[in-house]
Amino acid sequence: MALNVIMMGPPGAGKGTQAERFARERNLLKVSTGDILREAIKAETPVGRTAKATMEQGRLVDDPTMIAIVRERLMQPDAMQGFVLDGFPRTVAQARALDRIMTERDGGPLIVVDIVVPERDLVRRLAYRRICSSCGANADPFDPTESADRCKRCGGEFIQRTDDSEDVVLRRLKVYEHDTRPLVDYYKDRPTFRIVDGAQAPERVAQELAAVIDSAAAAREPRRAARLPRVDNRMEPQL
Ligand code: AMP
Numbered sequence: 001m002a003l004n005v006i007m008m009g010p011p012g013a014g015k016g017t018q019a020e021r022f023a024r025e026r027n028l029l030k031v032s033t034g035d036i037l038r039e040a041i042k043a044e045t046p047v048g049r050t051a052k053a054t055m056e057q058g059r060l061v062d063d064p065t066m067i068a069i070v071r072e073r074l075m076q077p078d079a080m081q082g083f084v085l086d087g088f089p090r091t092v093a094q095a096r097a098l099d100r101i102m103t104e105r106d107g108g109p110l111i112v113v114d115i116v117v118p119e120r121d122l123v124r125r126l127a128y129r130r131i132c133s134s135c136g137a138n139a140d141p142f143d144p145t146e147s148a149d150r151c152k153r154c155g156g157e158f159i160q161r162t163d164d165s166e167d168v169v170l171r172r173l174k175v176y177e178h179d180t181r182p183l184v185d186y187y188k189d190r191p192t193f194r195i196v197d198g199a200q201a202p203e204r205v206a207q208e209l210a211a212v213i214d215s216a217a218a219a220r221e222p223r224r225a226a227r228l229p230r231v232d233n234r235m236e237p238q239l
Contacts, residue, residue: 002082002108003028005213006089006098008183009115010176011169012122012129013198014205017138018115019086021206022213029079032086036069037061038136058163058171060090060179067097074101082107090180095187111216112187113209115198119173126169130158141202192216 003026007015016032023030037055040048047069051061060066070088073079089095102110117125130139130148134156140146149158163172187193194212198205 001217002080003084003213003217004082004102004108004110005084006110006112007084007086007115008112008180008187009198010117010119010122010180011172012126013115013117014125014141014202015086015115017141017202018206018209019084020138022209023084025210026082028081029083030086031070031073031079031083031088033066033069033088033090034086035136036073056162056168058168058175060175063091063093063097066090066094070094070098071101074105080105080107089183092182092186095183109190109192109220111192111213112190112194113212113216114184114187114193114195115205115209116195117198121199122173123166123169126164127166129161129164131161132156133159191219 005019005022005028007019009015016034019030019032022028037048037051041052041055042048047065051065054061066088070085074083085098089098098110131137132139132151132154135151135154137151137153139148139158140152143152146152150156151158162168194216196205196208196212200208
């Protein structure tokens with residue numbers, strides 16, 4: 001059964017790291033819109049050229065561009081076995097578009113996980129976050145043996161993301177509150193919506209995340225079970 005997962009949560013909640021790990025463990029495609037945009041900037045594509053300034057200011061790239069990127073990726077055959085989305089949707093318009101894409105794909109419901117972390121922790125985490133200047137991977141918080149300045153995967157140098165500077169982080173958190181938090185209301189009544197406490201150690205978050213995703217996947221079962229004949233297995237009243 002295909003698992004289609006959205007990792008939600010503010011910048012610094014650990015979405016990228018957790019999405020990466022979960023996708024690897026379950027052999028799912030990971031789609032990170034931030035990574036796609038950073039690659040487009042590196043390759044100096046037309047999208048990269050227009051997105052660069054917007055990203056550096058901590059603002060959101062426009063909905064039509066983002067929806068087109070995600071639609072194109074999710075309609076490819078390798079996405080039909082399931083996916084983990086990191087960084088999309090970020091607006092209600094994007095969430096609506098994603099619902100339409102899911103209907104077109106006819107590939108099962110979305111499992112939505114909201115990773116919750118207090119704001120003071122986010123600011124501190126983002127100040128320390130490092131990514132590889134060569135392959136773009138996050139320094140791995142699961143791996144205590146990872147060196148502080150070199151990427152284990154490719155040997156590239158770890159640097160701070162340009163949008164992780166303090167003033168841009170504060171803007172990104174404001175943008176999150178204004179544009180992205182309303183998505184919790186958009187999704188919260190679905191039987192496949194789950195919340196995870198992201199303030200715990202990454203290893204613990206990963207375990208909890210896997211457990212809630214499995215429980216959400218099981219939550220789609222009752223609809224099928226409802227089609228089976230009902231068996232009344234109540235105990236007879238004791239007289
Ligand atoms: P992230 O790596 O997810 O933190 O994204 C980095 C930046 O890329 C964001 O601050 C936005 O400028 C842009 N971005 C990524 N995903 C989206 C999206 N779904 N909608 C709009 N902008 C996005």
